[in-house]
Amino acid sequence: MHFRFRHQSLDLMDGKLVKEDVFPCLSRGSDAFRVYLTSSELILQSVKDEQTIERFQLEDLFGCHTLKHAKKANEPGAYLCFYMYPKNKRSGILSSVKSRERTPLVFLVQKPGKSFKENLEFATKWKDETLKHLRSLFPVWLNYKPFKSSSGSVHTTHEEDTVGQNLSDSRNYLTTTPEFSVAISSYHLLQRRYLVILNPKSGQGKSISIYRDKVAPILQEAGIKAELFITERAGHANSFVSTANFHDLHGICTVGGDGLLFEVVNGLRSRPDGSQIAHIPVGVIAGGSGNGLARSLASYTGESSDYLKNPVLSTTLAVARGRVVQVNLTEVDLDEKRLFSFLSAGWGLLADIDVESEILRPIGEPRFTVWSLLRLMKLKTYRAQLSYIPCSHVSEKPVIREPIPETDVGDISARTSIEGDFISIYSSIQSYIGSDLIFAPKATANDGRIHLTFIRSNAGRACATQFLLALDKGTHTNINGVTYVAVKEFSLQSKGGIGGNLVIDGERVSAEKMIVRISPTPLNVFSM
Numbered sequence: 003m004h005f006r007f008r009h010q011s012l013d014l015m016d017g018k019l020v021k022e023d024v025f026p027c028l029s030r031g032s033d034a035f036r037v038y039l040t041s042s043e044l045i046l047q048s049v050k051d052e053q054t055i056e057r058f059q060l061e062d063l064f065g066c067h068t069l070k071h072a073k074k075a076n077e078p079g080a081y082l083c084f085y086m087y088p089k090n091k092r093s094g095i096l097s098s099v100k101s102r103e104r105t106p107l108v109f110l111v112q113k114p115g116k117s118f119k120e121n122l123e124f125a126t127k128w129k130d131e132t133l134k135h136l137r138s139l140f141p142v143w144l145n146y147k148p149f150k151s152s153s154g155s156v157h158t159t160h161e162e163d164t165v166g167q168n169l170s171d172s173r174n175y176l177t178t179t180p181e182f183s184v185a186i187s188s189y190h191l192l193q194r195r196y197l198v199i200l201n202p203k204s205g206q207g208k209s210i211s212i213y214r215d216k217v218a219p220i221l222q223e224a225g226i227k228a229e230l231f232i233t234e235r236a237g238h239a240n241s242f243v244s245t246a247n248f249h250d251l252h253g254i255c256t257v258g259g260d261g262l263l264f265e266v267v268n269g270l271r272s273r274p275d276g277s278q279i280a281h282i283p284v285g286v287i288a289g290g291s292g293n294g295l296a297r298s299l300a301s302y303t304g305e306s307s308d309y310l311k312n313p314v315l316s317t318t319l320a321v322a323r324g325r326v327v328q329v330n331l332t333e334v335d336l337d338e339k340r341l342f343s344f345l346s347a348g349w350g351l352l353a354d355i356d357v358e359s360e361i362l363r364p365i366g367e368p369r370f371t372v373w374s375l376l377r378l379m380k381l382k383t384y385r386a387q388l389s390y391i392p393c394s395h396v397s398e399k400p401v402i403r404e405p406i407p408e409t410d411v412g413d414i415s416a417r418t419s420i421e422g423d424f425i426s427i428y429s430s431i432q433s434y435i436g437s438d439l440i441f442a443p444k445a446t447a448n449d450g451r452i453h454l455t456f457i458r459s460n461a462g463r464a465c466a467t468q469f470l471l472a473l474d475k476g477t478h479t480n481i482n483g484v485t486y487v488a489v490k491e492f493s494l495q496s497k498g499g500i501g502g503n504l505v506i507d508g509e510r511v512s513a514e515k516m517i518v519r520i521s522p523t524p525l526n527v528f529s530m
């Protein structure tokens with residue numbers, strides 16, 4: 003589609019022209035620009051030199067505000083600010099890498115003979131129109147009152163949209179799976195409300211200042227009303243979300259690590275209305291030392307380099323943008339108890355390193371390396387029965403390069419059971435289990451697979467060492483003695499209790515029998 007820009011024909015891509023006007027741009031030396039808002043872009047064309055055109059995708063816009071000049075109280079002009087974070091090429095030796103950079107665009111709205119109030123109203127119309135299109139790109143449903151029609155099927159209802167009518171395409175968002183067939187009683191377009199749960203002890207104990215200085219300003223610019231809950235102890239987030247009122251809430255974000263998110267997810271799913279609120283998206287702002295889910299999300303969406311450069315900014319932008327994606331979740335049955343896991347379930351070597359290295363926390367990340375060396379010197383094995391059901395739709399055959407197991411029961415195309423001694427059994431449902439630990443390179447966001455690895459005792463120390471060394475490259479599944487198989491369910495049991503450390507999403511649990519299976523209701527998360 004082409005629209006005739008002043009004296010020049012330009013491709014409007016697939017966008018429709020929404021608004022057009024001329025404003026001086028303070029971010030471009032106060033030069034006048036013709037500004038075009040389309041349904042997918044913000045386009046700037048210099049008035050002085052019409053060949054000078056800048057295009058910004060609305061996808062890279064994270065907020066829009068109207069402002070008043072703090073020092074010019076009598077100025078009749080209002081300011082219109084667009085907060086863009088486009089991907090620009092980095093300068094220097096990494097020039098081929100594109101990364102998101104804050105690029106505010108500030109325009110002066112000052113119509114001849116108009117008062118400040120009138121200019122502000124004019125600017126506000128621009129802001130509302132911009133946010134309306136931005137929100138419709140990334141819709142988030144509100145509320146969760148189940149509504150049954152007389153025929154018994156579940157329907158989706160809407161109050162009238164307050165603005166705009168062209169949202170029909172997005173209306174079925176998140177209602178495509180039966181689990182999300184919940185009624186929507188209202189639909190806020192412009193302002194969003196998030197509950198932010200913060201662990202002040204996570205990472206290096208700086209989450210409060212991280213939130214205040216780096217996260218809250220971006221959320222505010224994005225038009226998000228954030229209500230902050232600071233945890234006082236382990237388990238506090240879980241008990242809070244188990245009973246909190248989520249009316250009119252667009253999302254729940256955590257500022258911390260995977261442990262905090264684990265509490266939130268399990269608190270939500272354990273509620274009596276858990277199935278009705280399962281659609282509420284959760285977001286994770288990487289403030290902890292373990293952020294496997296955030297790292298995986300970045301890898302799924304091609305944002306790895308931004309994440310590694312600045313995890314807090316990258317994850318805050320994902321939460322502020324509000325795009326919702328679904329990721330794998332597993333139900334973990336531990337004897338009589340059920341937990342939900344979004345990351346990993348493991349036992350033996352890797353789990354021991356994760357839990358036992360806790361005493362070296364003050365030395366930071368190197369604690370894993372130090373403890374790995376200690377554990378390799380004193381290699382332990384644990385006896386249990388492992389049983390799994392491979393994914394039937396997985397095209398690759400499971401790779402089994404280990405010595406013949408002591409007892410193998412069953413057909414690899416159905417349930418397989420192995421009883422004996424193991425060095426490690428570890429599974430993940432995301433690609434990364436830590437910032438630099440790529441456990442399942444082939445994993446995608448909602449592939450319905452549990453990526454299971456195990457090492458039998460007779461594979462020995464050399465295999466265990468190679469396994470640990472290969473985890474940062476994701477090549478551990480190629481090592482002789484390491485078995486990798488994509489499964490839809492697995493179980494682990496040992497009479498008298500599963501010895502050693504059994505960990506779910508990095509949290510220690512205990513049981514005689516553990517069954518891990520893909521949940522029919524995936525987890526909705528904010529992601530770029």
Ligand SMILES: Nc1ncnc2c1ncn2[C@@H]1O[C@H](COP(=O)(O)OP(=O)(O)OP(=O)(O)O)[C@@H](O)[C@H]1O
Pocket residue numbers: 201202203204205206233234235236237238257258259260261262263265289290291292293508509
């Ligand atoms: N206020 C608090 N005081 C102490 N512990 C807390 C508090 N709030 C949450 N926790 C617990 O702290 C643990 C770790 O939290 P979190 O995942 O946010 O940080 P982390 O730095 O990534 O930690 P880890 O590296 O241990 O995973 C969680 O198990 C959580 O239950």
